[in-house]
Amino acid sequence: MNKASSLYGKSLYDLAKEEHLEKEILEEMSCVKTLLEENPEYYSLLAEPSIPKKERLSLLDQAFATELQPYLLNFLKLLLEKGLVRGFKESYKTYKALYQEDQGIAEALVTSAVPLQEEQKSALIEKLQKLCAKTIILSEKIDPKVLGGLKVEVAGKTLDGTVSARLKEIRKTVNEVVL
Incomplete structure (x- = not known):
């Protein structure tokens, strides 16, 4: 279902781009996604x-x-008719990723043991923007299991x-050594 839902999301994006409605449909899709998440019984x-x-x-x-662009309403109907209505979230992710790609935006998720200070976030965003040549939207995740350091997921x-990744590498090296 994910592959089909992604394909439908890409097709909707292509149509929206052709009609110059990319941003408007993205905003409406976001509202629909929120509504469906808040009302799982409707889903x-x-x-x-x-x-x-x-x-x-x-x-x-x-x-x-009366609330949505006709293209988006017809898209939802198509998903329903094809039995893919549960794949709407995947379609949304694909659409959003394509929109951000066209706008030169990348989302980055940084995982750390403790919350980053604002100066650290700013410095990280600056480095990632140079690395990816895109505007970075940074999300933060706190996970004490990483022990220290940062894990950054950006642009695939x-x-x-x-520290936990380094310890795993050391453990692997030690296990490979034959005594």
Whole structure:
């Protein structure tokens, strides 16, 4: 389902780009994603095969006909008809990634044992922007298991400078040594 959902998300992005509606549809998709996350029972209702498709399509019209771009509403209907409505989040991720790529934006996730200070965040963003040649949106995750150092995931790459990763490397080297 993920592959199909990603393909549909890419197709929607291509259409939105052609119509110069990329940002508007992204914002609307974000609202729909939030609404579906906050109301999982509605998500289940849309995906329920025992309810006729016609009724489920009508539910989408009732909820979104005046709120969404027709392209996005038709996209949701298409996902419903193809049995991929649960793949909307994946479609959204794909669409968002394509939009950010076109805008020269990359999301980075930094994992550290303790929260970073603002100066550290700024310095990290600056270095990542030089490395990726993109504007960086930084998200922070705190995980005491890393012990120290940073793990950064950006543009499909992982830069792991954590103490726990170094200890794993040392453990692997020691285990490889034959006594």
